[in-house]
Amino acid sequence: MLNKATVERLIIYNRVIKELKAQGEKWVTSTDIARALSKTPSQVRRDISSLGRKGKRGVGYNIKKLINDLDSVLGLNDEHCVALIGAGNLGRALIGYPGFKREGFICRLIIDNDPEKIGSKISGIKVESSEGLAKKVARKKIAIAVITVPAEAAQKVVDSAVAGGIKELLNFAPVKIYVPEGVNIRYVDLALEMENLAYSLNYRKKNK
């Protein structure tokens, strides 16, 4: 298991390199990648070498092979079915985002417990109630869920989702969620991001 920071960088390298490939490039050096991302070439090499891939000294990395390896390690070769739990403002913005589909993430299940929404369609997918959530997830063999319900409801829907076989979660609710061993949950906490900015602004103000 590569460490978290390395994976995040590899994902970005992959994007940058795909861009270069689209522009017709065949080779890329650690310095090129580093420049595009304001990292050190040394870090880029260290990260790439953790894939096992070997570049060519004096030349750099073969873009096609490198992308292959990255996609394979990052699990981007096949599509992933995703469940969206909570079809509110944020959830709907996410479902409609074409970028996800482009990267291979297909929404196969939308859950909401608002009677007004249940039965309606969003981006062509029927909104289903949270009744029997675990079974619904299990039936479709979905492993990834995006959680966009209010904080109070989050732990509960996660528990059902996990019971149904969800292994990977992306949680937007601003609350700590407990998941069993072997289940991975990531947090996107937009208020935390804003507060980080506030800290930085405040620090600046105080120190000059």
Place this chain on the structure above:
Amino acid sequence: MLNKATVERLIIYNRVIKELKAQGEKWVTSTDIARALSKTPSQVRRDISSLGRKGKRGVGYNIKKLINDLDSVLGLNDEHCVALIGAGNLGRALIGYPGFKREGFICRLIIDNDPEKIGSKISGIKVESSEGLAKKVARKKIAIAVITVPAEAAQKVVDSAVAGGIKELLNFAPVKIYVPEGVNIRYVDLALEMENLAYSLNYRKKNK
């Protein structure tokens, strides 16, 4: 300047402690906080001691004083004006989110260059064109901007925003943005989050 990871944790401690305060608690120990967040008590103490605040041995931290210090260090005592640039699906979901206002972030300027949107109101705020963006930002003395325009437009609007005095940015466009020294930009990259999940799922699949 506290390191990034410490600030992120402090923000979360602050939240947890405010919760406890609302429940009537007066004191909290590093162990309590650590348990709520699955961290070590030692880390919590180290983080809090970086504020300069002193707890009471044998007892813990006085919640009221600790929140005071946290709010003061994190810059949460006064409100912050925010500009939202790009009033599309994601931008509108963010503007409407009551959590931001609750945490003291007030949207004072909405920018979009879609003629259909310019002049209309979102959450009571008029949408303005991106013409003269720098001046608009400067006139309202806004220091924080949230970027939710398409990737292609992002660098350009950021340049204008920074020219107008923006110092802190939260960028949702999946593209590396260059900002001058002294300006802080954070990225929220939702596709990256999904790809992280894909990596983890893939790793699991391959290694068992």
Place this chain on the structure above:
DNA sequence: AGCATATTGTGAAATATTTCACAAGCCAAA
């Protein structure tokens, strides 16, 4: 007051991550 128990604050150790620095290898041009 004395004792038992709890919890902080912090050097020092342990880990983790990043960067340095350079031998080794590749390529093109002469």
Place this chain on the structure above:
DNA sequence: TTTGGCTTGTGAAATATTTCACAATATGCT
């Protein structure tokens, strides 16, 4: 085929971050 200019891969050094471990001290009970 030799030379010079690049660039990789990677030990080792440098940094950064986290955890350990325990003296210092607060509180409550007898």
